[in-house]
Amino acid sequence: MSEVAQLRGVSKRFGDFTALDAIDLTVSPGEIRGFLGPNGAGKTTAMRILVGLLQADAGTVEVLGGNPRRDHQVRADLGFLPSDPGLYGRMRGAELLDHFAALSQREPVLRERACALLRMDDADLARPVRTYSKGMRQKIGVLQAVQHDPTLLILDEPGEGLDPLVLAGLVELLRDRRDAGRSILFSSHVLAEVAALCDRVTMIRNGRIIGEGTIAELSDQQARTVIVQLADASATVDLPGCTLVDRTGGRVTLTHHGEVRPLLAALAALDVRDVRIEEVSLDTVFMDYYRDEATA
């Protein structure tokens, strides 16, 4: 099946600054794709190219079988939430949603359910948008993107400013859409949200894609922490794929890369009192990928 959205070798420069450097990014039908990267990495630029707001300098862009910049009808099946959505403050919430549904040329078939999940009631929708708090503005931003049940949702930091209850509703809403066969590309700094929601993750840094895969695949590429408590404090430890980090008596801390089976076999041959292999969290994966930049 063809991809719902695809960037191939896409580059974008703003003057001397290279925002994107020949990146590839795909969103498959019925998948939730997480898009991770530090501030200024190029996430928003890539998303705006997918929506047709920016023109790529090089490479090809295909969204829902067309070019979103040239074929504006392609965007009828698209839902977009920018990182800082500009909402018409004088409109009431319901008016604003009606307006964007009319611009989308689609019925807001999902509004009721999405409102319930995001805890947005009629009284909220009857108020002018300018009276909304940051969280309320974010909720109505998500609603305008989702309400017409688009085939592709592009959400830039959708969880920003939402309280945990609403965030749980958002996660349920997005899973629900994925289960209905819709595709979602979303960026986030909340790694727990990405880990809970995403089928696949693409990581970007300095305009380049530096990692892609499922959370498990990305975790496998990262170092695990292995803590071994030896019965004999003077025993020699030489474990496959491991690098010694610290040794205090019989307690040895190592980092491990690669296949876990040879490691387990080697551990079984040792006189070990206790072993702990720490699961690699997405935070660790994220930090490892971005460590170079942080220390640069």
Added chain:
Amino acid sequence: MNGPLIARLVREQRVRLPLEILLIGAWGFLLVAVFATSDVFTKQLEAQAKQFGGLLDLIGLDPLAQWASIGFQHPIFLLGGGLFAVGVGIRAIAGELEAGSLALALSRPIARRTWFLSHLLVLVVGCLIISEAYALGCLLATAFTSPMGHLEASWMLLAGAQGGLLLLALGGIAFVISAFSSERGRALSWTVGIVVILYAGNFLLPLWGPTKELAKISPFGWFNPAPLLQRGDVAWGDWVVLALYAAIPLAVAAWQFARRDLAGG
């Protein structure tokens, strides 16, 4: 054109535009009412009538028509109409881009051309209504206060249309600057600066021989409704220049808006 988009633009103007129409209409009404009721004007006109007899009529000079034409070129009319025209032009692109609403709207199946033309329609209709409001205000006051002199309704309405063209030219300047900018404040500053220079240039440049011809670059110099209101003489050349003054910046704005990146907001 896009129905929901135009409906929103009209809704946005539901307070401001009627207020501006009322202001400009009241300006026309007051101008003629003051002319009709002021002793100064009446005595002057009576004296002139005694002095020159039917000469004023003979040469086709009607003081009321002259008075009404001054109102068309007065800063109150230009400011009232200009506020609307410049406001629409600046908000259409730079304003909505900075606010972030342009990104939301254009992520919908709306062509940039449609966005541009919808705003242009509101600009054209608004400028025309505001300008005609002045003409109607003058005509209404003429009917109520019976001043000395005569205002021909069709000539007033035609002058109103030409005034609308001048306002459209100001809107065109705002549109083109807006299309090249991502910041509302900067676009507004540039537009106001250019409009003020063009307005001042229309009066100051002709005062010095070497710059006299340069005054023609100001659109304000191409709007003189006096001959039309006095004698019904339509200066079609002035209309063409004003139309070009509006059309060229608008065409450049449309071209730039279609190709530019929308990275602000």
